[in-house]
Amino acid sequence: MVFQSAIAPNLGLVTASAAAAGATLTIDLGAIRRNYRAIAARLKPGTVCSAVVKADSYGLGAARVAPMLADAGCRHFFVAHLGEAEAIRPLLPADCAIYVLHGLMPGAEAECLAVGATPVLNNLGQIERWAALAKREGRRLPAIVQIDSGMSRLGLPPEEIDRLAAEPERLSGIDLLYVMSHLACADEPDHPASKAQLAAFEARRRLLPAAPASLAASPGILLGPDYHFDLVRPGVALYGVSPVSGVPSPVEPVVRLEARVVQVREIGPGTGVGYGHTYIAERPMRIAAISVGYADGWIRHLGNRGAGYIGEHAAPFIGRISMDSATIDVSAIPGEIPDGTPVELIGAHRTVEEVAIDAATIGYEILTNLGTRFHRIYVDA
Numbered sequence: 001m002v003f004q005s006a007i008a009p010n011l012g013l014v015t016a017s018a019a020a021a022g023a024t025l026t027i028d029l030g031a032i033r034r035n036y037r038a039i040a041a042r043l044k045p046g047t048v049c050s051a052v053v054k055a056d057s058y059g060l061g062a063a064r065v066a067p068m069l070a071d072a073g074c075r076h077f078f079v080a081h082l083g084e085a086e087a088i089r090p091l092l093p094a095d096c097a098i099y100v101l102h103g104l105m106p107g108a109e110a111e112c113l114a115v116g117a118t119p120v121l122n123n124l125g126q127i128e129r130w131a132a133l134a135k136r137e138g139r140r141l142p143a144i145v146q147i148d149s150g151m152s153r154l155g156l157p158p159e160e161i162d163r164l165a166a167e168p169e170r171l172s173g174i175d176l177l178y179v180m181s182h183l184a185c186a187d188e189p190d191h192p193a194s195k196a197q198l199a200a201f202e203a204r205r206r207l208l209p210a211a212p213a214s215l216a217a218s219p220g221i222l223l224g225p226d227y228h229f230d231l232v233r234p235g236v237a238l239y240g241v242s243p244v245s246g247v248p249s250p251v252e253p254v255v256r257l258e259a260r261v262v263q264v265r266e267i268g269p270g271t272g273v274g275y276g277h278t279y280i281a282e283r284p285m286r287i288a289a290i291s292v293g294y295a296d297g298w299i300r301h302l303g304n305r306g307a308g309y310i311g312e313h314a315a316p317f318i319g320r321i322s323m324d325s326a327t328i329d330v331s332a333i334p335g336e337i338p339d340g341t342p343v344e345l346i347g348a349h350r351t352v353e354e355v356a357i358d359a360a361t362i363g364y365e366i367l368t369n370l371g372t373r374f375h376r377i378y379v380d381a
């Protein structure tokens with residue numbers, strides 16, 4: 001089945017047709033479904049598998065991904081912002097929970113309730129405001145409480161956990177669905193911080209009223225069953241990218257990116273290519289300008305790095321990446337290269353992880369930056 005995307009869910013714009021767009025992003029919903037099931041199958045018995053669909057499902061389109069995962073049986077979804085919960089709430093069955101990782105911004109309490117989103121309460125102030133709303137409403141309201149176990153980002157710090165332990169009435173009116181925390185170094189499997197955080201999480205959550213627990217995102221799941229608790233929160237692994245940098249993905253790839261040749265030219269030795277002439281031809285060459293640039297997430301650090309593929313032939317990037325275009329060396333490619341020829345940038349020959357290494361970043365950043373100008377095709381193979 002092939003669906004053409006009419007609406008870019010995050011922008012509300014009509015996406016370009018294949019001929020009108022510079023590149024085509026193909027997203028395999030079936031692969032995301034299989035990844036979800038594969039992750040769920042490796043969990044400790046009884047552990048629930050949620051899905052993290054923040055940042056528009058890591059750029060792949062939460063409006064398509066979240067309902068598909070709900071059909072596959074997922075009932076717990078995490079987003080970062082309340083606005084993201086609002087966007088997907090109408091698309092999900094009523095029995096699906098949507099948790100907002102950033103919790104409650106001041107003044108957002110009534111909207112959070114109206115949307116039917118569940119906040120992840122990260123400090124005593126957020127707890128106080130949610131409890132106050134419960135009191136005003138005269139009913140219990142659900143929430144997750146996040147505690148910091150050693151990442152120093154979000155969640156109650158130790159002194160606030162102690163205060164909450166001493167004054168548990170602060171939680172009155174709140175249905176504590178889960179106590180959660182997040183690992184800082186799980187993408188380095190031997191890093192000692194993960195064991196330390198596991199121990200801190202175990203100790204600190206016991207200070208609070210008993211509730212189910214959640215600690216692991218994608219890399220934490222790979223650390224094994226000690227980290228699974230009652231619910232896991234995979235994001236990047238659903239989208240086919242290895243959560244451990246430099247390690248091949250344990251899941252199926254999901255995206256394919258294909259740009260197109262805009263123009264081919266022959267150049268002689270000594271000719272500079274692109275802004276800043278960071279590449280100078282040393283011999284006669286045939287080069288091609290292709291229709292993807294840093295505004296599409298093909299970041300500037302990829303200048304003079306890596307290659308696109310025309311059929312089975314590698315065509316190395318040369319020169320800087322421009323906003324809307326980049327240049328590749330097609331000298332080694334036999335035969336004509338007509339305008340519009342597809343150039344595979346992510347797919348069978350190059351993974352997101354390999355592009356990330358060239359770009360001196362992680363697969364997460366490459367994936368979430370893939371552009372909104374692409375023609376998008378959703379397949380369910």
Ligand SMILES: *Cc1c(COP(=O)(O)O)cnc(C)c1O
Pocket residue numbers: 052054101182216217218219233234235236237243
């Ligand atoms: C983003 C995020 C996740 C998902 O992380 P992945 O590494 O993509 O699986 C889970 N939990 C929290 C708190 C997050 O911020």
